Amino acid sequence: MAAHLTGRYLEFEIFPFSFEEYLKWLNFDLSNINFLKEKQGELKGILRKYLIKGGFPEYIVKELDESYLKTLFDAIVYKDVVKRYNVKYPTKIDELARYLISISSSEYSFTKLKNSLNFKSVLTVEKYVKYLEEAYLIFSLERFSRKAKEIIKSPRKVYSIDNGLMNIISARISEDMGRLMENAIFLSLRNMGLKENLNIFYSKINDMEVDFLIKEGLRIKQLVQATYASAKDEIEKREIKALIKASEELKCKDLLIITWDYEDEIKIKNKSIKFIPLWRWLLF
Numbered sequence: 001m002a003a004h005l006t007g008r009y010l011e012f013e014i015f016p017f018s019f020e021e022y023l024k025w026l027n028f029d030l031s032n033i034n035f036l037k038e039k040q041g042e043l044k045g046i047l048r049k050y051l052i053k054g055g056f057p058e059y060i061v062k063e064l065d066e067s068y069l070k071t072l073f074d075a076i077v078y079k080d081v082v083k084r085y086n087v088k089y090p091t092k093i094d095e096l097a098r099y100l101i102s103i104s105s106s107e108y109s110f111t112k113l114k115n116s117l118n119f120k121s122v123l124t125v126e127k128y129v130k131y132l133e134e135a136y137l138i139f140s141l142e143r144f145s146r147k148a149k150e151i152i153k154s155p156r157k158v159y160s161i162d163n164g165l166m167n168i169i170s171a172r173i174s175e176d177m178g179r180l181m182e183n184a185i186f187l188s189l190r191n192m193g194l195k196e197n198l199n200i201f202y203s204k205i206n207d208m209e210v211d212f213l214i215k216e217g218l219r220i221k222q223l224v225q226a227t228y229a230s231a232k233d234e235i236e237k238r239e240i241k242a243l244i245k246a247s248e249e250l251k252c253k254d255l256l257i258i259t260w261d262y263e264d265e266i267k268i269k270n271k272s273i274k275f276i277p278l279w280r281w282l283l284f
Contacts, residue, residue, distance in 0.1 A: 017055030054164025
């Protein structure tokens with residue numbers, strides 16, 4: 001409808017439940033959470049469940065089974081995308097959507113998608129990815145560069161609208177908590193009002209990746225890593241090294257690593273790195 005109402009409409013984005021909204025639905029009392037270890041343990045149990053189930057309100061509130069998410073996925077692909085854009089090859093876009101959601105928090109390129117999924121042209125893949133983005137099923141994050149040509153040539157990272165969908169579609173045997181954390185962090189950044197490829201990017205310098213680069217105007221405001229770690233020795237040195245390297249290259253001093261259950265602040269090469277547990281970052 002927006003195409004027919006240019007300049008005469010307001011847009012509102014409504015996302016699945018954030019973790020804070022999920023806790024409000026559960027009536028979880030957050031008072032004294034900073035001082036009660038037992039309560040923090042209960043909160044982390046709820047967070048783990050949230051990362052796996054996702055936040056689609058009807059699915060959560062009505063306690064529906066996983067078939068709801070499968071039906072929802074089909075409805076988005078075939079009604080919001082295939083029908084709306086009159087897609088010529090519906091099974092191919094369905095296949096593409098499933099693949100992209102299954103690799104959430106990972107890099108992709110249009111050429112690799114074309115070859116992997118046997119599309120006839122890169123242009124078709126690019127067009128179909130755009131349709132899925134406009135339906136809010138996936139988000140694509142560009143690699144940060146000050147050169148437009150490098151941004152165009154570099155792979156993008158894909159994120160799913162919901163962790164529950166990500167788990168159902170990927171049909172993994174075991175949980176990949178690192179990827180689930182990263183996807184949830186991206187969605188939380190979007191819920192804060194930050195926009196992909198405007199305020200949020202990812203960084204890769206000499207094959208050392210930083211999960212999120214937060215940009216404010218012309219300056220790099222913050223660099224963020226996500227890791228499923230509960231102690232300092234569980235955090236890979238490569239992640240810290242990538243953060244330090246990006247900090248030097250991009251002249252950014254605000255360095256953050258979001259962990260599962262480790263909190264501290266350390267100095268390396270005269271640079272201060274904060275470690276914050278995911279539950280605390282999501283809420284405070």
